[in-house]
Amino acid sequence: MDSQQNITDPLRFEEIDRAQSVLLPVDIEALVSEDHPARNIWSFVGRLNLEAFVEDVRATEGRAGRDAIHPRLLISIWIYAITRGIHSAREISRQMSYEPGLQWMSGLRIINHHTLSDFRSRNEKALGKLFEQVIALLHMNRLVTLERVTQDGTKIRANVSKKTFSRAEKIRAHLKLAREQMEYLEQQAAQEQSTRKQKAARERAARERAERLEEALEEVQRLQREKKNERDKPAQASTTDADAQFMRTSDHGVAPCLNVQLSVDGAHGFIVGVDVVKQPSDSVQLLPAMDRLKAQWGSYPGAAIADGDYTNHENVLGMADRKIDFYGSWTGRTQGQRGRGAQRRHEDYDASQFRYDQRRNQLVCPEGKRLSYRTTQHPHPGTELYIFTAKGEDCRCCEARKDCCPDLQIGQRGRSASVAIQAVAISRFDRKMQTAAAKMLYKTRSQLAEFPNLWLKEKFKFRRFSVRGRIKARAEALLHALTFNLQRLLRIQPALVT
Numbered sequence: 001m002d003s004q005q006n007i008t009d010p011l012r013f014e015e016i017d018r019a020q021s022v023l024l025p026v027d028i029e030a031l032v033s034e035d036h037p038a039r040n041i042w043s044f045v046g047r048l049n050l051e052a053f054v055e056d057v058r059a060t061e062g063r064a065g066r067d068a069i070h071p072r073l074l075i076s077i078w079i080y081a082i083t084r085g086i087h088s089a090r091e092i093s094r095q096m097s098y099e100p101g102l103q104w105m106s107g108l109r110i111i112n113h114h115t116l117s118d119f120r121s122r123n124e125k126a127l128g129k130l131f132e133q134v135i136a137l138l139h140m141n142r143l144v145t146l147e148r149v150t151q152d153g154t155k156i157r158a159n160v161s162k163k164t165f166s167r168a169e170k171i172r173a174h175l176k177l178a179r180e181q182m183e184y185l186e187q188q189a190a191q192e193q194s195t196r197k198q199k200a201a202r203e204r205a206a207r208e209r210a211e212r213l214e215e216a217l218e219e220v221q222r223l224q225r226e227k228k229n230e231r232d233k234p235a236q237a238s239t240t241d242a243d244a245q246f247m248r249t250s251d252h253g254v255a256p257c258l259n260v261q262l263s264v265d266g267a268h269g270f271i272v273g274v275d276v277v278k279q280p281s282d283s284v285q286l287l288p289a290m291d292r293l294k295a296q297w298g299s300y301p302g303a304a305i306a307d308g309d310y311t312n313h314e315n316v317l318g319m320a321d322r323k324i325d326f327y328g329s330w331t332g333r334t335q336g337q338r339g340r341g342a343q344r345r346h347e348d349y350d351a352s353q354f355r356y357d358q359r360r361n362q363l364v365c366p367e368g369k370r371l372s373y374r375t376t377q378h379p380h381p382g383t384e385l386y387i388f389t390a391k392g393e394d395c396r397c398c399e400a401r402k403d404c405c406p407d408l409q410i411g412q413r414g415r416s417a418s419v420a421i422q423a424v425a426i427s428r429f430d431r432k433m434q435t436a437a438a439k440m441l442y443k444t445r446s447q448l449a450e451f452p453n454l455w456l457k458e459k460f461k462f463r464r465f466s467v468r469g470r471i472k473a474r475a476e477a478l479l480h481a482l483t484f485n486l487q488r489l490l491r492i493q494p495a496l497v498t
Contacts, residue, residue: 171237248280317423329433392414
């Protein structure tokens with residue numbers, strides 16, 4: 001009877017009560033393991049000198065007011081967040097309520113996103129000093145030698161929309177409205193019943209908008225002055241971030257970006273130089289990068305490697321003046337004047353086949369006709385191009401005319417040819433880059449220079465800036481470079497971190 005009753009009675013299970021509130025003890029030290037990245041980051045940052053970050057701290061012992069948050073905590077939080085691909089201050093603040101590493105660092109405290117964002121934006125100079133301090137530590141341990149560096153740039157999208165770009169006329173109209181709005185707010189300030197804080201907020205917003213428009217107007221005027229062809233499209237600038245420029249991206253598109261320049265040491269691949277520029281071209285960034293390394297370390301690197309974007313006559317001469325052994329490739333180098341019909345001309349009558357008569361300062365063509373000196377051109381720094389021209393009557397009756405100058409309409413002047421005289425530094429560079437040793441050394445460029453760019457974009461998800469303005473963007477780039485160097489140090493010599 002009992003067995004039958006047990007079979008027919010309803011089954012009984014434990015109930016789940018999600019409506020209850022439970023107070024649980026939390027062992028903060030047990031949140032993360034002994035080898036957790038959060039512990040390594042906290043330990044490493046604790047060894048650094050952070051005096052540059054506390055200059056504006058006003059909270060002192062014995063005085064009223066709230067305690068300041070230690071910069072060690074804020075720096076550690078940002079580095080740890082970047083390792084996890086997080087760049088948003090709001091997202092970091094949100095995850096501090098449940099992510100073990102952030103909870104351990106802050107002691108279960110949730111830091112407001114404004115505090116995190118302001119720390120990153122307002123400490124560009126202090127972050128620069130911290131970055132130099134880390135490089136000095138690596139240099140002391142022979143992990144950075146500066147015997148050979150590479151230079152490369154990568155385009156990071158700016159925190160603006162394409163729709164914010166306007167021409168000068170539209171920016172002037174917006175600026176006029178912004179100034180009128182500022183005057184209106186100043187007139188209404190005494191009449192409104194709103195609080196002082198609300199009035200200040202509205203006035204500050206109007207003032208900042210006017211300042212952004214003034215910066216955009218200055219930038220668009222500068223870009224217009226730099227245009228070489230008046231028939232080009234009128235210059236545009238962003239009314240949100242005047243430093244953003246349209247640049248070619250790695251996906252072959254065009255987008256508002258900033259150009260992040262990285263100098264990488266050849267010994268172990270640590271980033272030793274960081275800058276953010278608004279110029280799309282890399283061609284003018286090599287010499288300033290070397291000068292920054294000289295200012296930081298007191299001497300130039302022994303050698304430098306860069307791709308074709310940096311290889312031009314100005315840089316070759318500049319690197320020679322600085323006694324830096326430069327390795328690069330002449331991508332897109334101008335090959336001098338070939339003249340009309342050069343592609344149809346027979347190779348036997350190429351300008352290289354003409355003989356120079358130094359005594360009479362003339363060129364002698366393969367048919368024995370003489371070309372007299374006409375003018376000198378300077379197509380590039382360090383290069384002089386001497387132009388020689390034959391008499392029209394010599395070319396008109398020449399049997400080789402069809403092979404030598406097939407498309408030339410001969411008048412008083414005939415065929416022209418040129419002789420290029422290069423500076424000694426450029427000739428030496430050309431000869432050096434033809435050697436097998438230089439070619440082998442140049443092949444190491446990609447693995448040294450491009451690896452950090454790849455790591456920052458793929459591992460750290462650093463494809464778009466979270467801040468606006470070149471100075472703030474440089475602070476964000478410095479944080480990413482610091483994080484990259486710390487992770488690399490953990491792999492190469494973890495004893496310096498832990």
